[in-house]
Amino acid sequence: MSLDLMTASESVAEFDSYSINDSRSEESQSAVRSKQAAQLQQPVNKPAIEAAVRTILEAVGEDAGRDGLLDTPARVARMYEEMFSGLHLDPARHLETTFPEDYDEIVLVRDIPFTSMCEHHLLPFTGVAHVGYLPNGRVVGLSKLARVVEEVAQRPQVQERMTQTVADMLEEKLGTKGAAVVIESEHSCMALRGVRKSGTLTVTSSLRGIFRTSQASRTEILSLINRR
Numbered sequence: 249m250s251l252d253l254m255t256a257s258e259s260v261a262e263f264d265s266y267s268i269n270d271s272r273s274e275e276s277q278s279a280v281r282s283k284q285a286a287q288l289q290q291p292v293n294k295p296a297i298e299a300a301v302r303t304i305l306e307a308v309g310e311d312a313g314r315d316g317l318l319d320t321p322a323r324v325a326r327m328y329e330e331m332f333s334g335l336h337l338d339p340a341r342h343l344e345t346t347f348p349e350d351y352d353e354i355v356l357v358r359d360i361p362f363t364s365m366c367e368h369h370l371l372p373f374t375g376v377a378h379v380g381y382l383p384n385g386r387v388v389g390l391s392k393l394a395r396v397v398e399e400v401a402q403r404p405q406v407q408e409r410m411t412q413t414v415a416d417m418l419e420e421k422l423g424t425k426g427a428a429v430v431i432e433s434e435h436s437c438m439a440l441r442g443v444r445k446s447g448t449l450t451v452t453s454s455l456r457g458i459f460r461t462s463q464a465s466r467t468e469i470l471s472l473i474n475r476r
């Protein structure tokens with residue numbers, strides 16, 4: 249299931265609980281619903297980010313009007329627009345075009361670099377993703393796997409969910425016999441603040457289908473992923 253769907257259903261759920269005591273007609277409620285759905289599709293609201301950044305600067309005791317900071321809100325807004333651009337895209341669309349192929353062995357793209365934003369601290373985490381699958385009669389262009397990782401990363405994320413999301417998409421869109429996603433990354437929220445441990449690597453994995461049920465298949469893909 250895509251994150252877009254999760255976000256959409258959560259916001260509908262919030263709306264439902266809010267509307268219990270609401271006297272508006274069915275019709276206007278559905279109008280609000282479709283307006284909310286439309287907002288989810290809207291591009292990033294840069295003026296709102298700029299205002300928020302100015303507020304943060306002043307809240308920490310800075311003078312948001314001084315020379316060095318004048319363009320900072322606009323710069324941060326453009327940066328967030330770029331780093332969160334995946335929120336308005338459906339990464340699974342890259343897996344729509346497949347090719348029939350009798351190849352019945354593992355396909356693995358290793359060391360796909362990415363940068364994502366930890367949703368708990370809004371600090372980046374950076375690393376590589378390894379994406380593999382066992383085809384079920386159809387394969388996808390190899391670069392598409394990198395595209396999926398890139399767009400799933402360009403949202404407020406936690407590494408665990410990012411790993412599962414990519415595996416889900418492979419399974420659902422390609423109908424794979426097995427899917428394996430391993431992500432290794434360094435979280436700047438751990439390196440720069442809190443426990444301040446730099447150089448630590450967080451590894452998450454999501455194994456599906458035959459990679460979960462067959463010890464031999466799991467060993468094979470993990471040894472391919474870990475080969476250096």
Ligand SMILES: [Zn+2]
Pocket residue numbers: 366367368369370371435437438
């Ligand atoms: Zn964090």
